[in-house]
Amino acid sequence: MDFEYSDKMKELQAKVRAFMDEHIYPIEHEWLAHQKDPSTMWTPWPQIEDIKAKAKEAGLWNLFLPKEYGKISPGLTTLEYAPLAEEMGRVMGSSEFFNCSAPDTGNMEVLAKYGTPEQQERWLKPLLDGEIxxxxxxxxxxxxxxxxxxxxxxxxxxxxxxxxxxxxxxxxxxxxxxxxxxxxxxxxxxxxxxxxxxxxxxxxxxxxxxxxxxxxxxxxxxxxxxxxxxxxxxxxxxxxxxxxxxxxxRGFEVAQGRLGPGRIHHCMRAIGLAQRSLEYMARRVESRVAFGRKLSDQSSIRQDVALSFCEIEQARLLTLKAADAMDRHGNKVAKDLIAAIKIVAPRMAQTVIDRAIQSFGGMGVGPDTPLAAAFVNARHLRIADGPDEVHMSQLGKMKIAKFNDGGPHR
Ligand SMILES: Cc1cc2nc3c(=O)[nH]c(=O)nc-3n(C[C@H](O)[C@H](O)[C@H](O)COP(=O)(O)OP(=O)(O)OC[C@H]3O[C@@H](n4cnc5c(N)ncnc54)[C@H](O)[C@@H]3O)c2cc1C
Structure with missing residues (x-):
C-alpha cells in the first residue's frame, strides 16, 4: 500500500495552492465582508468572475468531474481530486472560483449522467462553463x-x-x-x-x-x-x-448519482478547514503568553494540538481510502466507506475547530479570524446531506448484515 500522493496529484496540489496564494487568500477578507454586509450580501462579489476566468485559464476548472467526462474537465479520479478539494476547503466557499461548489457539482453530475442531450445543452453546458x-x-x-x-x-x-x-x-x-x-x-x-x-x-x-x-x-x-x-x-x-x-x-435512482460524490467532497473540504484551523491555533499559541509562559508550553495546549493532528490524519486517510474505493469499485460498493467518512469528517472538523477557537480566547468567537464561521460550517455539515444518525443507522445495518453473512472483513 502506497500512501504517497502520485506525481500528478502533487503537481495539481501545488498549482491549486499557488492559485489560492495569489488570488484567493489576499481577497478573502474583502470577499467575506461583501457576503456579510446586508446591503451587498445577495449580490455576487464583483470580482468573482475575473478570478473564475483565471482559474479556467489555468486549467483548474471542473476538477471534481470524474474521468468519464474527460472532454469537459481534466478527468481526475475521486482520489486525485481529494487533495485539491482539501486545499479549496481551507477558505469556505472558494470552490466556486474553480467551478467546484455544491450544489452545482451534484447537479452537473446528475445532468452529465442522466440528462437528455437537450437537457445537457440547455443546463449542463452553461453550468460547466460557470455561466449560471x-x-x-x-x-x-x-x-x-x-x-x-x-x-x-x-x-x-x-x-x-x-x-x-x-x-x-x-x-x-x-x-x-x-x-x-x-x-x-x-x-x-x-x-x-x-x-x-x-x-x-x-x-x-x-x-x-x-x-x-x-x-x-x-x-x-x-x-x-x-x-x-x-x-x-x-x-x-x-x-x-x-x-x-x-x-x-426514478427519483432515487437519480439521487444516487449525486449523493456519493457530493458527500465525500464535503468531507475533503472539511479536512482542509480543520487543517487550516489547526495551523491558526499553532501560530497563536506560540505567540501568546499567559501566566509567564507561552501558551504552547502548556501541556493541555500541546495535547489539543497533538489530538487535532491525529484526528485530521485519521480522517484524511479514511477519505482517501473511500475515494480510492469509489474509483476502483464504484459508489455503490463504496457506500459503507462514504457513510463512514460522512460520519467522521464533520465531527472531526467541529472538534478541531472548537479547540482552535478555545486557544484564541475571545478572539476565537469574534469576527477577526475565520474560526467562528468555520465552526458553524462544520456543525451544519453534520445535518446537511443526511444527518449523522442516518448514516450511522445505514452503516450499522450494512455491517451487521455483512458480518452475519460471513462476508470478508475490510
Ligand atoms: C445549511 C444547510 C444547507 C442545506 N442545503 C440543502 C439543499 O440545498 N437542498 C435540500 O434539499 N436540502 C438542504 N438541506 C437540508 C438537509 O439536507 C436536511 O436538513 C437534512 O436532510 C435533514 O432533514 P430534516 O431537516 O427534515 O430533519 P429530520 O428528517 O426531521 O431529522 C431530524 C433529526 O432526527 C434525527 N434522525 C433522523 N433519522 C434518524 C435515525 N434513523 N436514527 C436516529 N436519529 C435520526 C437526526 O438527528 C436528524 O437531525 C440543507 C440543510 C442545511 C442545514
Missing amino acids: RSAFAMTEPDVASSDATNIETSIIRDGDDYVVNGRKWWISGAMDPRTKVFILLGKTPDADRARHQQHSQILIPADTPGIEIVRPLSVVGSFHGPSGHAEMVFRDVRVPKENLILGEG
Whole structure:
C-alpha cells in the first residue's frame, strides 16, 4: 500500500495552492465582508468572475468531474481530486472560483449522467462553463426529510406538462441571482410502484411562474450570501414533460448519482478547514503568553494540538481510502466507506475547530479570524446531506448484515 500522493496529484496540489496564494487568500477578507454586509450580501462579489476566468485559464476548472467526462474537465479520479478539494476547503466557499461548489457539482453530475442531450445543452453546458448556478430542492418543512420517501411536493402530469406544488426549505443557492435552474425532487404517485419508486426529479427554470422565495434562512445567524438557503413555495409551477430526469418513479435512482460524490467532497473540504484551523491555533499559541509562559508550553495546549493532528490524519486517510474505493469499485460498493467518512469528517472538523477557537480566547468567537464561521460550517455539515444518525443507522445495518453473512472483513 502506497500512501504517497502520485506525481500528478502533487503537481495539481501545488498549482491549486499557488492559485489560492495569489488570488484567493489576499481577497478573502474583502470577499467575506461583501457576503456579510446586508446591503451587498445577495449580490455576487464583483470580482468573482475575473478570478473564475483565471482559474479556467489555468486549467483548474471542473476538477471534481470524474474521468468519464474527460472532454469537459481534466478527468481526475475521486482520489486525485481529494487533495485539491482539501486545499479549496481551507477558505469556505472558494470552490466556486474553480467551478467546484455544491450544489452545482451534484447537479452537473446528475445532468452529465442522466440528462437528455437537450437537457445537457440547455443546463449542463452553461453550468460547466460557470455561466449560471443551480439549486437542488428536496427538503420540506412539513416532513422528516432525512427519510426522502416522506417528500410530499407533487409532480403531476397534465397533458404535455408536469405541474409542481409544494413547500421546500433549506434550498442552497436559491437566493443567488445567478441561479437559473432548480432540480426538484417530488412525488409522482403511482399505486402500482414500490415506496422507493414514488418520486421523480424534474428541472424547473428559476423564472417559471409560481415560484416564490418565502425567506432566506440563516445558519446559526449567518446567511451565507449570495447563495443562501431559502424557504420557498412552488404553486402550480408548470414545466414541459421533457424536463423530467430519467423517467417517472426514478427519483432515487437519480439521487444516487449525486449523493456519493457530493458527500465525500464535503468531507475533503472539511479536512482542509480543520487543517487550516489547526495551523491558526499553532501560530497563536506560540505567540501568546499567559501566566509567564507561552501558551504552547502548556501541556493541555500541546495535547489539543497533538489530538487535532491525529484526528485530521485519521480522517484524511479514511477519505482517501473511500475515494480510492469509489474509483476502483464504484459508489455503490463504496457506500459503507462514504457513510463512514460522512460520519467522521464533520465531527472531526467541529472538534478541531472548537479547540482552535478555545486557544484564541475571545478572539476565537469574534469576527477577526475565520474560526467562528468555520465552526458553524462544520456543525451544519453534520445535518446537511443526511444527518449523522442516518448514516450511522445505514452503516450499522450494512455491517451487521455483512458480518452475519460471513462476508470478508475490510
Ligand atoms: C445549511 C444547510 C444547507 C442545506 N442545503 C440543502 C439543499 O440545498 N437542498 C435540500 O434539499 N436540502 C438542504 N438541506 C437540508 C438537509 O439536507 C436536511 O436538513 C437534512 O436532510 C435533514 O432533514 P430534516 O431537516 O427534515 O430533519 P429530520 O428528517 O426531521 O431529522 C431530524 C433529526 O432526527 C434525527 N434522525 C433522523 N433519522 C434518524 C435515525 N434513523 N436514527 C436516529 N436519529 C435520526 C437526526 O438527528 C436528524 O437531525 C440543507 C440543510 C442545511 C442545514
